[in-house]
Amino acid sequence: MTRREIHVEEELTALLDGALEPARRAEVEAHLAGCAGCRAGRDSLAAALATIGTLPPPAPPLPGFEQRFYARLAREAPRRRSLLERLGARPLRWLVPATGLAAALAVGIWVRQDRQRADLEMARHLDLLENYVEVASLDLVETPEDLDVVVHLDEIREGHP
Amino acid sequence: MAPDPDAALMVAFQGGDEAAFRALFEKHGRATMAFCQRFVKDAARAEELTQDVFLKLHTGADRYQPSARFTTFLYRIATNHCLNEVRRGEYRARPEIDPDSEDGSPLDPDALAGPAATPEEEARGNALSRDVEAMLSRLPESQRAAFVLARFEGLPYEEIALVLGTTVPSVKSLVHRATVSAARALESWSGEGAEA
Ligand SMILES: [Zn+2]
Numbered sequence: 001m002t003r004r005e006i007h008v009e010e011e012l013t014a015l016l017d018g019a020l021e022p023a024r025r026a027e028v029e030a031h032l033a034g035c036a037g038c039r040a041g042r043d044s045l046a047a048a049l050a051t052i053g054t055l056p057p058p059a060p061p062l063p064g065f066e067q068r069f070y071a072r073l074a075r076e077a078p079r080r081r082s083l084l085e086r087l088g089a090r091p092l093r094w095l096v097p098a099t100g101l102a103a104a105l106a107v108g109i110w111v112r113q114d115r116q117r118a119d120l121e122m123a124r125h126l127d128l129l130e131n132y133v134e135v136a137s138l139d140l141v142e143t144p145e146d147l148d149v150v151v152h153l154d155e156i157r158e159g160h161p
Numbered sequence: 162m163a164p165d166p167d168a169a170l171m172v173a174f175q176g177g178d179e180a181a182f183r184a185l186f187e188k189h190g191r192a193t194m195a196f197c198q199r200f201v202k203d204a205a206r207a208e209e210l211t212q213d214v215f216l217k218l219h220t221g222a223d224r225y226q227p228s229a230r231f232t233t234f235l236y237r238i239a240t241n242h243c244l245n246e247v248r249r250g251e252y253r254a255r256p257e258i259d260p261d262s263e264d265g266s267p268l269d270p271d272a273l274a275g276p277a278a279t280p281e282e283e284a285r286g287n288a289l290s291r292d293v294e295a296m297l298s299r300l301p302e303s304q305r306a307a308f309v310l311a312r313f314e315g316l317p318y319e320e321i322a323l324v325l326g327t328t329v330p331s332v333k334s335l336v337h338r339a340t341v342s343a344a345r346a347l348e349s350w351s352g353e354g355a356e357a
Contacts, residue, residue, distance in 0.1 A: 013337035017311065019318050047351035048344035052312055055293055056278070056286035058198035061191060061208055069186060069212050073219060080220040 008035075012042045016049060167231035175222050182222070185231075186215055193239055199309045200243035201250075202294060210246055214239045236314070236324040240306050247302060289350060296346035300339050307332055308339035 008031045014020050015028050032039050167188070173181035193214055197207040217238050225234050278286065297305055306325060310316045311332075316324070318332045325332065 010334065010337055013340045014318070014333050017318070017336070019333065044344045044348075044351075045340055048340060048347050049312070051289070051347045051350040052293065052343065054286075055289055058195045058207075059204050061194050061204070065190065065194070065208065066183075066187060068208070069190065069215060070183070072212050073216065076216060077219055080216065 008032075008038055009041055012038065012045055015042065016046055165231060168227045168229075171222060171225050171231055171234075172227050175225070182219060185218075189232075189235060190215065193235065196236075196239055196309070196314060197243055199297065199313055200247055200305075206246075210239075210242060214242050217242070230320070230323075233320055233323050236310065236316070236320075237326075240310070240324055244302050244306060247305075289347075292347060292350070293343075296343055299346075300342060303327075304335045304339040304342075307335035308343070311336045312340075312343075 008028050011020060011024070011028055015025060020028060032042060167185060170181040170185050174185070190211060194207050194211040197210040197214070198204065201207050201210060214235070218235065221238075225231075297308070300308060303325065307321055310321045310324060311318070318329050318336070321332045321336070322329045325335075327335075
């Protein structure tokens with residue numbers, strides 16, 4: 001199997017998802033016209049997508065879904081907010097883990113569009129938020145030392161995407 | 162300024178409008194629960210995860226930037242939360258699988274297909290759901306997340322990349338590898354529709 005053929009094979013799902021650039025799409029389709037192996041691969045993926053399309057939707061929630069959430073929100077939101085305010089008194093910049101900053105900078109090199117940049121910036125903050133809320137739920141954050149734990153949670157975790 | 166109605170609601174909520182937050186929950190809460198059900202089987206647990214996600218959204222609303230798509234923000238919180246839950250589940254001692262779940266009867270009666278389905282269609286739907294759940298549970302977590310976002314949520318690769326904090330080529334590869342695994346795992350189902 002040629003290197004080029006491997007590349008075609010890896011792009012068959014993107015082809016089915018309509019996610020290839022027009023020029024690449026034309027190349028892949030031209031290859032498929034002359035390659036039974038890749039056509040079989042494409043058909044097998046298409047069959048899987050068709051099967052998945054017949055999956056019944058997940059069970060809907062039980063009645064009272066909204067009310068149950070609003071009741072929990074009323075119980076828990078004030079405490080979460082107050083913790084976040086205490087943490088937020090420190091400059092956010094200080095709280096951003098160095099690894100997160102480096103990753104954001106590296107990503108920034110190839111990101112061009114403002115919208116994408118805003119999304120990434122937001123995502124970076126969100127990782128911190130995840131940490132706040134996780135720790136908040138354990139009632140652990142009381143002192144500045146505890147904040148260090150929050151900051152380094154990303155390093156403690158394994159397999160974070 | 163705000164690019165979509167959801168972003169406008171988030172901005173209103175950032176300004177203190179709790180009704181705007183409720184409007185977001187009423188619009189996206191059920192869909193978020195359906196998303197969580199791709200990661201946890203138990204409906205009650207999926208509802209709890211959905212509540213967690215919206216609590217995080219409520220607490221972290223200030224972090225939202227209106228130039229970003231609201232659903233990207235929501236999917237990001239939900240994906241991280243569900244993957245954490247899956248990870249926690251792996252460390253937990255797992256109870257033996259309920260033998261009743263292996264003979265074709267569903268663990269959760271609510272998991273049945275819609276009211277219009279015949280018993281045969283329900284049985285087929287339940288069996289397929291179990292095969293898909295088993296397939297998903299064997300995927301590496303980044304593949305699983307990319308697959309769920311692409312296949313069940315219908316997100317374009319660009320948005321999946323933003324949700325997962327990765328690149329479009331990486332998403333293309335994750336979705337492809339997961340779809341290849343799905344094709345292998347679900348091979349016996351293909352063509353079955355034509356025979357019926
Ligand atoms: Zn080929």
